[in-house]
Amino acid sequence: MYKCLEISDILLLKDDERENIKVHGMVHNIRDMGDFAFIVLRKSEGFLQCVYDKMNKLPLKESAVIIEGKAYKEERAVNGIEIKINKMTVLSSPKEEIPFNISKLNINMAIENEMTVRPAVLRNETKRNIFKIEACIVKAFREYLYKNKFTEIFTPKITSSGAEGGANIFKLEYFGKKACLAQSPQFYKQTLIPVYERVFEIGPVFRAEKHNTTRHLNEYISVDFEMGFINSFYDIINMETEMIKSAFDYLNENCFDIIKKLNIKIPKIDSIPTVKFREAKEMVAKKYSRKIKEPYDLEPEEEKLIGELFIEEYGSDFVFITHYPSKKRPFYAMDDPEDNRYTLTFDLLFRGMEVTTGGQRIHDYDTQVEKMKRKFLQPEEFESYLMLHKYGAPPHGGLGLGLERFMLKLIDAANIRQTSMFPRDTTRLVP
Amino acid sequence: MYKCLEISDILLLKDDERENIKVHGMVHNIRDMGDFAFIVLRKSEGFLQCVYDKMNKLPLKESAVIIEGKAYKEERAVNGIEIKINKMTVLSSPKEEIPFNISKLNINMAIENEMTVRPAVLRNETKRNIFKIEACIVKAFREYLYKNKFTEIFTPKITSSGAEGGANIFKLEYFGKKACLAQSPQFYKQTLIPVYERVFEIGPVFRAEKHNTTRHLNEYISVDFEMGFINSFYDIINMETEMIKSAFDYLNENCFDIIKKLNIKIPKIDSIPTVKFREAKEMVAKKYSRKIKEPYDLEPEEEKLIGELFIEEYGSDFVFITHYPSKKRPFYAMDDPEDNRYTLTFDLLFRGMEVTTGGQRIHDYDTQVEKMKRKFLQPEEFESYLMLHKYGAPPHGGLGLGLERFMLKLIDAANIRQTSMFPRDTTRLVP
Numbered sequence A, B: 001m002y003k004c005l006e007i008s009d010i011l012l013l014k015d016d017e018r019e020n021i022k023v024h025g026m027v028h029n030i031r032d033m034g035d036f037a038f039i040v041l042r043k044s045e046g047f048l049q050c051v052y053d054k055m056n057k058l059p060l061k062e063s064a065v066i067i068e069g070k071a072y073k074e075e076r077a078v079n080g081i082e083i084k085i086n087k088m089t090v091l092s093s094p095k096e097e098i099p100f101n102i103s104k105l106n107i108n109m110a111i112e113n114e115m116t117v118r119p120a121v122l123r124n125e126t127k128r129n130i131f132k133i134e135a136c137i138v139k140a141f142r143e144y145l146y147k148n149k150f151t152e153i154f155t156p157k158i159t160s161s162g163a164e165g166g167a168n169i170f171k172l173e174y175f176g177k178k179a180c181l182a183q184s185p186q187f188y189k190q191t192l193i194p195v196y197e198r199v200f201e202i203g204p205v206f207r208a209e210k211h212n213t214t215r216h217l218n219e220y221i222s223v224d225f226e227m228g229f230i231n232s233f234y235d236i237i238n239m240e241t242e243m244i245k246s247a248f249d250y251l252n253e254n255c256f257d258i259i260k261k262l263n264i265k266i267p268k269i270d271s272i273p274t275v276k277f278r279e280a281k282e283m284v285a286k287k288y289s290r291k292i293k294e295p296y297d298l299e300p301e302e303e304k305l306i307g308e309l310f311i312e313e314y315g316s317d318f319v320f321i322t323h324y325p326s327k328k329r330p331f332y333a334m335d336d337p338e339d340n341r342y343t344l345t346f347d348l349l350f351r352g353m354e355v356t357t358g359g360q361r362i363h364d365y366d367t368q369v370e371k372m373k374r375k376f377l378q379p380e381e382f383e384s385y386l387m388l389h390k391y392g393a394p395p396h397g398g399l400g401l402g403l404e405r406f407m408l409k410l411i412d413a414a415n416i417r418q419t420s421m422f423p424r425d426t427t428r429l430v431p
Helices: A007-012 A111-116 A125-147 A186-191 A234-254 A256-261 A277-287 A300-314 A365-374 A379-390 A403-411 B007-012 B111-116 B125-147 B186-191 B234-254 B256-261 B277-287 B300-314 B365-374 B379-390 B403-411
Strands: A021-032 A036-042 A047-053 A064-073 A081-092 A171-174 A177-181 A198-206 A219-228 A274-276 A318-322 A339-343 A345-350 A353-361 A396-402 B021-032 B036-042 B047-053 B064-073 B081-092 B171-174 B177-181 B198-206 B219-228 B274-276 B318-322 B339-343 B345-350 B353-361 B396-402
Touching: A007 A081, A021 A047, A021 A081, A036 A064, A125 A198, A125 A219, A125 A234, A125 A256, A125 A403, A125 B125, A171 B171, A186 A198, A186 A219, A186 A379, A186 A396, A198 B198, A219 A234, A219 A403, A234 A256, A234 A318, A234 A345, A234 A353, A234 A396, A274 A277, A277 A300, A277 A318, A300 A318, A300 A345, A300 A353, A345 A403, A353 A403, A365 A379, A396 A403, B007 B081, B021 B047, B021 B081, B036 B064, B125 B198, B125 B219, B125 B234, B125 B256, B125 B403, B186 B198, B186 B219, B186 B379, B186 B396, B219 B234, B219 B403, B234 B256, B234 B318, B234 B345, B234 B353, B234 B396, B274 B277, B277 B300, B277 B318, B300 B318, B300 B345, B300 B353, B345 B403, B353 B403, B365 B379, B396 B403
Parallel strands: A047 A081, A274 A318, B047 B081, B274 B318
Antiparallel strands: A021 A036, A021 A064, A036 A047, A064 A081, A171 A177, A198 A219, A219 A396, A318 A345, A345 A353, A353 A396, B021 B036, B021 B064, B036 B047, B064 B081, B171 B177, B198 B219, B219 B396, B318 B345, B345 B353, B353 B396
16 A cells, blocks of 8 residues: 555644655545645545645546645644645546536435435535444444444345235245345344344345335345343333443544534433333324324324424433334234233334334243234244244343434434435335 | 343452352253252353252253352363352243253254254354354454444445346346345445445345355355555455454454364464466466366366465465456456456465455446446446446455355364354255
8 A cells, every 4th residue: 555644644643744745535626726726635534625736737526646745734624734735646537527516515406316326426525424424323333232242143134934024025036935035133133042142233124115205215224133131121222222322422422523514413312211102192192182093003193293292391302112002013022911902012213203113022932822823823934933932032122223214313314315325215226 | 130140240250249149041051960950051151050959940951040149169160160059030941842952062963954953053052152253253354444444334235236247146026127136245335435435344145156065155244345545456465364364363362262162273374375366276287286177267176275285385274366367257357457368356265265356446437348348248237336437436446255154264164054144055045
């Protein structure tokens, strides 16, 4: 490698080391000032302002260049540092100019157009920063889970049957057999509970939902964890609360500049309120003078109102809704022993949108088989999965957090396509 | 949560704190000694030996239990610590006993049978340890990549076309369109080079290869990284060398017990030798008196012999084979300017097996379009991908490392199914 410096390296240099430095980067923007030009480089760590004498030929935007020059303090520049260019070597030049201005703060394109030119759009600072934040959140989640003795697992995405059942399954031909794309690592993470006690996986899941909305993707990243030896599902709720807190702490400590630029309001969390499904519905019906149409389901509008209510009345951006109706939860959800029309499960709402579904699972073999039958499922079709229960499992539970939705609410974007680099919806497969 | 201790917590207790402790775990094994019984608990961190008075009823193996008792030093026990049980609470019991002995060191089953009962088999200590090592390697890889300023990315697995082309593609119906499962994140990671300069992704890839061998899987975990502003592909080789070194250092520092139990011989690496494809073939032909049948391809047998040769003559478990023939490399591989029948690419062999493929990519638009045409591909079909080249890209390259193969050679397993928790081959979709 050329001995090229990153921004953080330059900031650490002593005065006498700043005389003759080398940096590389993409020419993000050029501002012609008459006698000289500002050249802004896009680098791994961010953006770097350079000053170039106009005696020289200006490079094309989006050229890859190596710059030699002198670094000095300049308060008006990003990072408080500027490079006076002595020499510029162009490593490569674009064939064509990007047909829109990526150096603006906001790229105002119709979402469909934006997604078509996504490879170029992602070079924009705002877009790029969104996925820097995402990478940091994932890093922080993992660090938290490692610290709490979770073992990372990798489970197959091509499976013989969907975990949640239903119609929302992508099917494929697999060497003459019928296969599905995994809707979640549910069966596998449960299977590994007696092996490792606590496991996690952060990876793609696939839902063939026909909804083409601002909050649905057909492929998304699920942050899944599962933990054994729980006392109740509140242990899972507490684990998630602390995981999210630790991610926000990480962002506050490490991504201050980006948070400011994206205008992210990071919620302050002490504890997250919980409310029972039934009660949440009643609270919303009362406060907003609505009728309860469907007592066993939450409408998206109700979800939003519950979120608003808890922001207004409890000052909390998050709320756990607990005890969902059995009818609406999968066969592996543990029923509430106090009222088996409901389950020991929960959703987490973040600013009025469901970002997590979780709960305690059935660990007893007979109970699980009985509930499968009650749901008109054939236990014989779940032989591998039922080895978990048959051969012994501790009380356990877990959750799945949708990373793009979590990001959507965090950065307050209008469309979930903004928080997926290359979103998959019912009409889009490219890029 | 019950205030239950992990093994590392117990080891840190002061003498007076050991009197009355609480631990939970799965009953892994019971050894009846007449007056008393040894009960071995399987826990998140490992195994813990307990002593139980036979006046009490013994639990079933694979019960989930909470134990209260006294911890004391016992050199003959694993971890040097033993628990005298005062009280045992059984949280759950299995419906049936596992029909083979999982507490043996080695489970000797035919691979097909073993895979069918994989959910139970993974509770075996040896099996469990394999994937503990895997999780640690992935953690170490990520830490190395973070340190070297790589940004983590998540790219779609449902795509419109395969990166490598060819017939080895799983196809699926996607809302009335034809879609494929990603064979690699190749196009996406390259697309993100001008955005972040260095990116990585560790996730599933899919290959519909019909080979049903001990070294092929149809779904596997690929450790992919891609880096911009390289001087040559030797920068990638050096980055990988250091990444592997850092993972081995991590294992030596953090997994000493497991390494010993699995009898893993961790290679010592200073630098890894490189040899040109042509020269490697000639060396093997000479040393083992073989004829070169196919000058533009490596047979698996040749690969094995190159590996052996470098172990014997250079004392190296690893060797980079460089400059593969253009015919055998994808259209995005950069040709060697000194001889365009060959490319600036490499494979890494680990103990005679290919575990990585990488190289420098074409970054210039015209060069890429010209090579596509030479390979009888239609540039119009790659419009999104070619935005990378059209709008400007620095010199760059990267690689993909097959995690299961890397593990296979590290633990010296006979079959790659041993290094995938739930392997996918041409006949297996369950569990």
